Amino acid sequence: MAIINNRLTTAQYEANFADIHPPYESITAAKVDAHRCLFCYDAPCTKSCPTSIDVPKFIKQITTENIKGSAHTIFSSNIMGAGCSQVCPVEKLCEGACVYNLLEEKAIPIAKLQRYSTEKAMENNWQLFKRKPSVGRRVAIVGAGPAGLSCAHTLSKEGIDVTIYEKESKGGGLMTYGIAAYKVTPRFCEEEVDYILSIGGIEVKYNQELGKTISLAELKRNFDAVYLGMGVGVARQLDIPGEKLEGVVDAIQFIYDIRTKGYPSVSVGDKVAVIGMGMTAIDAATQAKRLGAQEVTMIYRRTREEMSCTQHELDIAMLDGCEVIWLAAPKKVKGSNGKVKQLVCSIMKLGEPDASGRRAPVDTGETFSLDVDMVIKAAGQVPFEKLVKKYKLDNKNGKLVIDKNCATNIKGVFAGGDAVNGGKEVVDAVQAGKDGAKAILSYIRVK
Amino acid sequence: MADISSNFLGIKSPNPFWLASAPPTDKKYNVLRAFEAGWGGVVWKTLGSQVKNVSSRYSAVDFNGGRVMGFNNIELISDRPLDINLKEIKECIKLFPDRAMIVSLMADNDKKSWHDIIKKVEDTGAHGLELNFGCPHGMTERGMGAAVGQDPEIACMVVEWVMEVAKIPVITKLTPNVHSVVPTGRSVVKAGTNALSLINTIQSVTGIDLDTLVPNPNVGGKSVFGGYCGPAVKPIALKMLTTIAQDTLTKKVPISGIGGISTWKDAVEFMLLGASNVQVCTAAMKHGFRIVEDMCEGLNNWMDEKGFKKLDDFIGKSVSNITHWEDLDINYHIIARINQDKCIHCGLCYIACEDTSHQSINLEYGKPYNTYTIKEEECVGCNLCKLVCPVDDCITMEEHRVAPEYLNWIEYQKRGLPLNDH
Numbered sequence: 001m002a003i004i005n006n007r008l009t010t011a012q013y014e015a016n017f018a019d020i021h022p023p024y025e026s027i028t029a030a031k032v033d034a035h036r037c038l039f040c041y042d043a044p045c046t047k048s049c050p051t052s053i054d055v056p057k058f059i060k061q062i063t064t065e066n067i068k069g070s071a072h073t074i075f076s077s078n079i080m081g082a083g084c085s086q087v088c089p090v091e092k093l094c095e096g097a098c099v100y101n102l103l104e105e106k107a108i109p110i111a112k113l114q115r116y117s118t119e120k121a122m123e124n125n126w127q128l129f130k131r132k133p134s135v136g137r138r139v140a141i142v143g144a145g146p147a148g149l150s151c152a153h154t155l156s157k158e159g160i161d162v163t164i165y166e167k168e169s170k171g172g173g174l175m176t177y178g179i180a181a182y183k184v185t186p187r188f189c190e191e192e193v194d195y196i197l198s199i200g201g202i203e204v205k206y207n208q209e210l211g212k213t214i215s216l217a218e219l220k221r222n223f224d225a226v227y228l229g230m231g232v233g234v235a236r237q238l239d240i241p242g243e244k245l246e247g248v249v250d251a252i253q254f255i256y257d258i259r260t261k262g263y264p265s266v267s268v269g270d271k272v273a274v275i276g277m278g279m280t281a282i283d284a285a286t287q288a289k290r291l292g293a294q295e296v297t298m299i300y301r302r303t304r305e306e307m308s309c310t311q312h313e314l315d316i317a318m319l320d321g322c323e324v325i326w327l328a329a330p331k332k333v334k335g336s337n338g339k340v341k342q343l344v345c346s347i348m349k350l351g352e353p354d355a356s357g358r359r360a361p362v363d364t365g366e367t368f369s370l371d372v373d374m375v376i377k378a379a380g381q382v383p384f385e386k387l388v389k390k391y392k393l394d395n396k397n398g399k400l401v402i403d404k405n406c407a408t409n410i411k412g413v414f415a416g417g418d419a420v421n422g423g424k425e426v427v428d429a430v431q432a433g434k435d436g437a438k439a440i441l442s443y444i445r446v447k
Numbered sequence: 448m449a450d451i452s453s454n455f456l457g458i459k460s461p462n463p464f465w466l467a468s469a470p471p472t473d474k475k476y477n478v479l480r481a482f483e484a485g486w487g488g489v490v491w492k493t494l495g496s497q498v499k500n501v502s503s504r505y506s507a508v509d510f511n512g513g514r515v516m517g518f519n520n521i522e523l524i525s526d527r528p529l530d531i532n533l534k535e536i537k538e539c540i541k542l543f544p545d546r547a548m549i550v551s552l553m554a555d556n557d558k559k560s561w562h563d564i565i566k567k568v569e570d571t572g573a574h575g576l577e578l579n580f581g582c583p584h585g586m587t588e589r590g591m592g593a594a595v596g597q598d599p600e601i602a603c604m605v606v607e608w609v610m611e612v613a614k615i616p617v618i619t620k621l622t623p624n625v626h627s628v629v630p631t632g633r634s635v636v637k638a639g640t641n642a643l644s645l646i647n648t649i650q651s652v653t654g655i656d657l658d659t660l661v662p663n664p665n666v667g668g669k670s671v672f673g674g675y676c677g678p679a680v681k682p683i684a685l686k687m688l689t690t691i692a693q694d695t696l697t698k699k700v701p702i703s704g705i706g707g708i709s710t711w712k713d714a715v716e717f718m719l720l721g722a723s724n725v726q727v728c729t730a731a732m733k734h735g736f737r738i739v740e741d742m743c744e745g746l747n748n749w750m751d752e753k754g755f756k757k758l759d760d761f762i763g764k765s766v767s768n769i770t771h772w773e774d775l776d777i778n779y780h781i782i783a784r785i786n787q788d789k790c791i792h793c794g795l796c797y798i799a800c801e802d803t804s805h806q807s808i809n810l811e812y813g814k815p816y817n818t819y820t821i822k823e824e825e826c827v828g829c830n831l832c833k834l835v836c837p838v839d840d841c842i843t844m845e846e847h848r849v850a851p852e853y854l855n856w857i858e859y860q861k862r863g864l865p866l867n868d869h
Contacts, residue, residue, distance in 0.1 A: 042794050047815040063511070
């Protein structure tokens with residue numbers, strides 16, 4: 001057993017990482033599905049979208065071949081509507097609420113239709129929003145992820161001059177760095193960021209990290225307001241023996257490498273265990289398999305009832321041949337010569353509901369072992385606790401605390417997205433950015 | 448199995464489905480294919496003076512993703528030489544003696560032309576003639592087609608010429624491009640026509656190309672009004688048919704129903720409103736002759752289910768159910784009911800009623816699903832909610848009579864009963 005890269009041929013990599021939800025190839029195809037839409041009033045799909053996209057309207061606009069209008073409808077609510085159409089877990093959002101589900105009929109493929117209109121807009125570089133003349137106010141945003149970009153775009157439309165500080169060399173945040181490549185390609189993410197920024201009035205300073213190359217005091221001094229949208233950091237530590245062995249990796253880092261280095265460069269074990277059952281765990285497990293791992297086993301301490309990924313996501317992993325062991329918690333990683341050899345897990349059972357309302361796993365005392373050479377940790381991400389505490393920002397275990405106006409305890413400093421909620425969907429972060437921008441606009445106006 | 452064979456003026460066919468006079472019936476090749484597919488009869492594409500056609504000729508109206516809801520054409524009568532048509536007609540009759548062969552005619556507007564062509568056609572052994580008084584384009588400019596059908600006196604004159612020589616049954620086809628088909632219908636019945644057929648196509652502009660700004664169909668950058676047909680015209684055809692079926696004079700002759708018939712259901716509706724048989728064109732032009740299979744089977748199954756043994760058992764049965772507004776029962780009242788078990792919460796009933804009708808639906812917000820209920824005291828029983836609801840039998844209209852007895856508008860006024868109750 002070994003952790004090696006370059007396991008497959010170019011053709012195999014291409015096939016394994018091809019678009020999992022291919023787009024419509026013609027407007028005729030899009031219209032066939034669009035015509036099925038009932039054009040619901042006060043539509044459940046819209047109400048189930050965190051950014052409240054007027055779904056029936058944008059679909060109706062496809063049927064009338066008003067694709068520009070359709071894209072405008074989408075982007076007006078969600079400036080990352082193109083990316084969201086590829087990464088949103090729509091089965092639990094808009095499509096999950098589609099009234100056709102209640103007829104036991106196939107839901108409208110909302111994401112696919114949304115992708116159609118938004119891709120057309122990006123391909124043709126339609127400028128659907130016009131920035132108002134500069135009002136001479138400046139806002140600094142930390143993080144060019146979904147929250148930061150959404151906030152920046154909303155502010156720029158209103159004539160605010162925005163500067164974004166991004167610690168990576170590219171924008172898009174977890175969209176660019178943290179999602180399975182078969183859902184959305186790095187190239188697409190770059191194009192999406194460029195498209196969002198094409199409104200003008202937004203300067204992005206890359207490789208600038210808060211607390212390292214820039215300070216909050218500096219931002220406060222130089223700008224009328226600051227928005228913190230820096231997301232969350234590294235994967236949660238398991239705090240078990242053997243975690244430092246070679247072969248124990250962080251899912252976020254693993255996915256980051258796949259997205260930045262190219263598939264053949266990323267090493268993967270023969271037998272891989274993935275800890276966790278969230279979206280990131282699925283993305284790590286499926287991609288480990290698609291990189292050529294022989295066996296991938298997902299370890300989750302609760303059951304299918306409590307898992308945070310959707311059934312649709314789990315199906316992707318299962319169809320890729322990943323195994324799942326429910327009610328198992330990692331206890332120890334055993335190794336030899338400093339390398340992972342075995343994962344020892346405790347067998348759990350469900351007890352009383354915990355703070356999240358889900359039944360808490362309880363150790364039965366029994367254990368089992370899995371022979372593995374790689375362990376990918378995807379048991380959630382932790383916020384930038386040290387950074388937050390350093391700046392004396394109110395927080396809850398590192399997650400920023402904001403009031404109903406998106407304001408932190410420091411005057412003029414606002415926040416949103418994963419940095420506040422601890423890690424949710426891209427679409428949630430986009431809405432947070434919009435909310436933040438609205439709050440900043442009213443703050444600047446009364447200031 | 449019900450008997451779906453048809454006898455129209457003694458012209459027998461194994462079913463009541465004829466192909467209307469149009470491109471599908473303009474030559475032996477198509478007609479033989481139609482007979483092989485099972486069509487009961489054909490009305491051969493109109494013969495008359497020599498014409499020249501243009502390109503393009505057709506255009507369509509699509510609706511909500513469906514193609515050819517409506518269709519129009521600017522084609523003229525047959526542009527093939529008369530002697531070839533006559534020879535082929537004869538051959539088709541010989542090959543399929545059990546099918547009806549009607550020949551559509553549009554001669555120049557003089558007695559001799561009509562007499563000449565009728566004699567030639569009768570020599571083929573055709574079973575009947577259909578007079579094309581309806582073509583709305585191209586021929587009208589020459590005083591033919593709809594130009595005849597729109598003027599009861601001219602129509603009467605031409606039918607009189609025809610009846611002087613015709614030995615086989617004569618069907619006069621009426622144009623819908625008039626305020627009422629009845630005057631011409633009465634006029635030609637008086638002149639002796641054996642039967643009527645309706646409707647011919649309706650003058651139309653189907654649409655405009657929004658890039659070139661040229662209406663459809665485009666003939667080298669220009670267009671003309673074309674004859675509209677297909678499913679879109681069916682309701683208009685049914686209304687015109689009813690007026691002919693109810694008129695004291697025109698109802699005395701058999702009627703061949705035409706206008707947007709695509710399915711056995713459409714055909715049954717025409718027959719319930721007085722058509723003895725039906726003619727089909729657009730549906731065949733869209734799908735080919737094979738559609739007749741389901742038309743026959745569907746008609747047969749429906750008749751069996753309803754206990755009708757032969758076509759005459761139901762032809763005309765709905766004619767008396769279309770009455771005058773003054774005769775409608777004002778005490779009949781229905782109220783919508785939404786079956787909450789079937790409701791999918793699309794809100795279409797609500798927004799239709801709220802924005803455009805009587806604000807009779809209550810909305811209770813929910814996330815993501817709202818609950819919709821009827822405000823019974825406000826509901827006027829208009830049907831709109833039921834019509835827009837996408838779920839079968841989710842909204843039903845339930846009878847809540849105002850009073851048990853029949854009460855019409857005339858009596859209502861006499862009694863001085865209150866108005867404006869809504």
